[in-house]
Amino acid sequence: MFTGIIRGKFPIVRLEDKPGLRQFDIALSAELAEGLTCGASISVDGVCLTAARIDGTTVGFDAMEETLRKTTIGELTQGNTVNVERSARMGDEIGGHVMSGHVSTMAQIVAVEESQNNKAMKFQVAPEWMRYIFSKGFIGLDGASLTVVDADTQAGTFQVWFIPETLRLTRFGEKGRGDRVNVEIDAMTQTVVETTQRVLSEKN
DSSP states (O other): OBOSOOOEEEEEEEEEEETTEEEEEEEOOHHHHTTOOTTOEEEETTEEEEOOEEETTEEEEEEEHHHHHHSGGGGOOTTOEEEEEEOOOTTOOOOSOOBOSOOOEEEEEEEEEEETTEEEEEEEOOGGGGGGOOTTOEEEETTEEEEOSEEETTTTEEEEEEOHHHHHHSGGGTOOTTOEEEEEEOHHHHHHHHHHHHHHHHHO
């Protein structure tokens, strides 16, 4: 389980593609790597991955074909930075919202607005996902817990605004139009929507 509070963006220092598998290493900070053991779950750009190798503060991961096909992990190159969050522990403050690290779909950035100390991005997803995305609702983008400012169901788009601290700690300060992000739909919202639709369908 994760909270959607990104602890920082860290570089990919090694990447190797093998048949049906991508292996890559991330150089973490000493603080984030402290106490980390092989087998631990870590959110990498919103994807829950298992720490497979640890060498000091460098942590290695294995991403299988399914992950590469359905998330942006397949688009990464050596030198890219990624958003990282360690899994939540009992007693941790839930500053964002509960997230699983299981990516629902990907969204594309279709517009960017920037002004002093502000950055807004408009994202587009496949139309079927818009039934779970509401203005003022939660959404997970590249592992960050964010609030939807505006949702346009007909256009299949939604907008998110970023404060300077979020831009500093995450990759969103570097991303622009045409880039893709991993989307995790809020599980509670999805459950409520699907349950309501099922009940209404049964009544009709």
